Each structure stands twice: as C-alpha cells, then as structure tokens.
Amino acid sequence: MEELKVHNYSNVFIASYFTDNCECSHANSEHSLLYLCSGELEIDQYGKKSILHQNECAFMRRDNRMLLQKRVKEGVPYRSVVLKFSRDFLRMFYQKLDKNKLPRYAQRDKSSLYMLPAGRPDIKSLFESILPYFDSTVQPAEEVLQLKMVEGLYILLNTDINLYASLFDFVDPWKIDLMDFMEHNYMNDLSLEEMAGYTGRSLSTFKRDFKKYSNLSPQKWIIKRRLEAAYEQLSSKKKKVSEVCMDVGFKNLSHFSRIYKEMYGLTPTEMLVE
Numbered sequence: 001m002e003e004l005k006v007h008n009y010s011n012v013f014i015a016s017y018f019t020d021n022c023e024c025s026h027a028n029s030e031h032s033l034l035y036l037c038s039g040e041l042e043i044d045q046y047g048k049k050s051i052l053h054q055n056e057c058a059f060m061r062r063d064n065r066m067l068l069q070k071r072v073k074e075g076v077p078y079r080s081v082v083l084k085f086s087r088d089f090l091r092m093f094y095q096k097l098d099k100n101k102l103p104r105y106a107q108r109d110k111s112s113l114y115m116l117p118a119g120r121p122d123i124k125s126l127f128e129s130i131l132p133y134f135d136s137t138v139q140p141a142e143e144v145l146q147l148k149m150v151e152g153l154y155i156l157l158n159t160d161i162n163l164y165a166s167l168f169d170f171v172d173p174w175k176i177d178l179m180d181f182m183e184h185n186y187m188n189d190l191s192l193e194e195m196a197g198y199t200g201r202s203l204s205t206f207k208r209d210f211k212k213y214s215n216l217s218p219q220k221w222i223i224k225r226r227l228e229a230a231y232e233q234l235s236s237k238k239k240k241v242s243e244v245c246m247d248v249g250f251k252n253l254s255h256f257s258r259i260y261k262e263m264y265g266l267t268p269t270e271m272l273v274e
Helices: 087-096 121-128 142-157 163-167 178-185 192-198 203-211 218-236 241-247 253-264 268-272
Strands: 004-009 013-018 022-028 031-038 040-045 048-052 057-060 063-071 078-085 113-115
Touching: 031 040, 031 121, 031 142, 040 078, 048 057, 048 113, 063 078, 078 121, 078 142, 087 142, 121 142, 142 163, 178 192, 178 203, 178 218, 192 203, 192 218, 203 218, 218 241, 218 253, 218 268, 241 253, 241 268, 253 268
Parallel strands: none
Antiparallel strands: 004 013, 013 078, 022 063, 031 057, 031 078, 040 048, 040 063, 057 113
C-alpha cells in the first residue's frame, strides 16, 4: 500500500516520504536547498533534465516551472528534505553583510538549478542534524531553524560566489531583469503578486519598475504580448486555434477570439483561412 508523508516545520524545513513513484509540477516560491536522502529525483526545467541521487544536494532558485519525478529506487522509498530561505530572512542576512566585500561581479546563472558537489560533509551534517525531528513528536525551536538557514546559506555562498547574484536578487546589481522575466513568463498563469515575488520585488516596487518599461499596465502588457505570440503562431498555420489559445496563456476560447479581433480586425479562425 502506498504511503505518503510530508512534514513541514515553519515552512523552513519540509520532508517528503513516498513509497511509490510520484510526479508533480513544482512552483518554487522561495530559494531552496534540496537534499535527497534516498530514492531518485528527476528535475525537468524547460525540457532540460537533471537527476539527483542519494546523498546529493541541489540549489533550486525561485522559479515557477519545474517538473519533478520522485522515484523509489530498488525498493527503497523516496525521501527528501528541503530547506527554504524566506525573503525576510535573506534581506535580514544581507543587511548584516559587509557591503565592501561583496563580489559585485557575481553573475546569475540562466539555469534555476545548481547541483552542489557530491560527498560534502558540511551538507550531510546540516541535513542529518534535522532528520531526527521528523521521526519524533518534538519540533525544532525557531532559533534552531534560524541557525540552520544561516548554515545552509553559508554552504551556498562558500560553494560559488555567483550564487550571491541568485540569493540576493532583490538588490542592485543583481536585481532580476524585469522585462526578461516577463518575456519568459507572459504565457503562465501568474498573479501580479507572484510575478513580483519571483523577481525579488514587493508588489509596489514591481509596478513602479514596470512603468519604466511600458506605458501599459502589467496586465494589459501581458494580454498584448499573448496576442502578438498568437498572431505569430497563427501566421504559420501549423496549429489549431484552440491549441494556440492555450499555448499563449488564454483559458477561454471565445474571450481569446473576441480580443484577438479587437487587435487585428480578424478572428483567429478567419486568419487561418485567409
């Protein structure tokens, strides 16, 4: 019989236990360290697949598009522990850093997944020190969780200085490029609050920064960009109208047809038969 357990301690440590294979689409709202205790994890990011094996660890940047395949390996259940770094914690930690010693030349990698070197004792020590809590009724104190977040953060910063640019993406010069994010995510079903969060901004800062790039509101810009993408796809005449509608992010076909005609003077169907 399939067994599934998920333990969540203050949304800082999350442990998962599965006795059967499991697939899920993952929206990673916080920067995270994932440690695989047993089993196998396949991470599919934009079609690029990575495999995490037992006792391996990966840094997962805030991202809303990851497909996870959690697998039992040779009869051994899947078990993983995730350490999440909240925005408030990262901002507090950043304020304490000596700004004169920051690697300003650090650059954010395009990939949202960073595989840490295997066999590191500091990584194993961090996660194995928290595992006993998941097998008991005793919960770790908030002070302990804070210390573990600090420990995990130093593991990352001492691994690769470029991770400064990912972890502290809410300050210059590492702030996420807003329009680059919008171009890669306009077709996704995200609220403005989620977009602000993924770009390391508050909602008010997100709106203020967006005004620097467009006279349109973010919502209207997204609709316009989706319609432009739909026009490009329909021009190739390789897809059905319903497929194009879903591909570019619209959920309602009649709504899509109506606003498409408002912008281009033809319905999507009329354009296909032109």
